[in-house]
Amino acid sequence: MAEQFVSKASEFKDGDRQIIRLGEQEIGIFKHEGKFYAYSNFCLHQGGPACEGLTIAGVKEHLREDKTSAGLYFDEASMHFVCPWHGYEYDMFTGEQVADRKLKLKKYEIVQKGDEVYVVA
Template identity: 70%
Template sequence: MAEQFVCKAAEFKDGDRRIVRIGQHEIGVFNHQGDIYAYSNYCLHQGGPACEGLTIAAVEEHLNEDKTSKGLFFSDKQMNFVCPWHGMEYDMKTGECVSDRKMKLRSYKVTKKGDDLYVSV
């Protein structure tokens, strides 16, 4: 198992990300609300840098009881990150492509050793 230093945990705040490399693996590491996620930086669409684009709350349509729309709202539960090449969105908590959840980025384990964060393959 190979591992790579990511950064000091104290310097990795909510909303931060780092891109690290281990051999042929390029990995995006995110801090989202204090939880750490790490995914392959190779987009499942055409290999773009999936972890380097915007992070944005999922857009949800809220419905009235009669199923008419109340409008579109940003989710307070689901954050996505967006591949900058063509806009494919991935669920921050799972790495799944939100338009086709059968497609999922490879995830990696992140370990905290003292105040240091490491990602491993």
């Protein structure tokens, strides 16, 4: 495992993404609320570009005491990204597939040294 230079941290604005190739791997690097997250860009479903789709807050539902719905809402505390091929939705913080948490994208560690961002792979 070696640290590979990716980019200057100043080139990453909050909400930006970079898709990089490292040998035979493709990695999507996200910057969300000041933190970096990196996952394999190959969707677990059919190998689509998982990290290149929509980023969207998790949709949750308000339930009344009798368990009837009081409406849906965006939960800003959770952030998801969606594979553009068939809509597999992943948790940005863990890489888990939202509908089945047992499925996980390969996660890569990101190291920031000063203004430089490195991926450990």
